[in-house]
Amino acid sequence: MPTVSRRLEIRPLAFRDACDLVDALRRHRARPVGHQFSIGALDQTGRQLGATMVGRPVASHLDDGLTLEVTRLVTDASRNCCSMLLSAAWQAARAFGYLRLITNTHADESGASLRAAGWTKVRKLPPRRGWSTPTRPRRDRGTDEVARSLWRAPSPRRAENRAETAAASQTSPPTGATVSRSHTEADGRIDELPAIKDPTR
Template identity: 55%
Template structure:
């Protein structure tokens, strides 16, 4: 099955993530999104790119792939990660990052030419007495920080 890139609206990308993502809800915002469709026009995957979640990385020149989701179609994630980096560069951004959970291999990222920047230990979450946050189900998991290779 051949895949190609398609434009996608934020609402449609969020709906796709809500249906297919294994462990995270759709993000609340984005800078852009891109879809992967098959030859029949059936949407097989999406990538949503936004500002970095960690505020110290939000320097105006960095974006983060905040969510990808596919229906399991082979190579869809790699296609989306590569397209996200090309689009970010075309918009003038210098850096694109993303995270995977400790149990994920990162095979799609490696296939798209990304590299590991850091291993992040598990943390209790974003909740602080001064800034209460809801639990999202991703607390207490180690993560890997990835960067698209220029």
């Protein structure tokens, strides 16, 4: 798998194209049924190296109208690709007015890319029998009976500080790695959201 450093570019991605990348790069997870937006990472030749898909939270108790969830994140293992896509997804979500971005990982995954992008692990979630209910049937998309960890994107101020640090240490920071200053007014509002509750309690 490629791990060499290369200049990456961020571009919007159509739902079908994002799903095709999920099918190609992460076969154990089925494509989602929809999205709010998707973002792709390309090299200088235009080759797709990865994608992130962002949608409404899968858990209904987190679907408060101000929260989005990274439902898929796939790459070909190119260096910094995951953290760049996560940062771009958070920047885009904030541009739409959302105040919180979350995601889940399998419990055995280290979350190194999430930590590199400034995300924080909120809690560990026990295995769930599935999201299907008599009133809302759903098929298993690779997450049933799997212990997971819930993560949250950094506050806008923390994200901006990380972007400024990256800019100071690199002469040409990757496109999409910075966070616009125009959204720092959300600093106060982000903490006014209800705390993420554990549905098992």
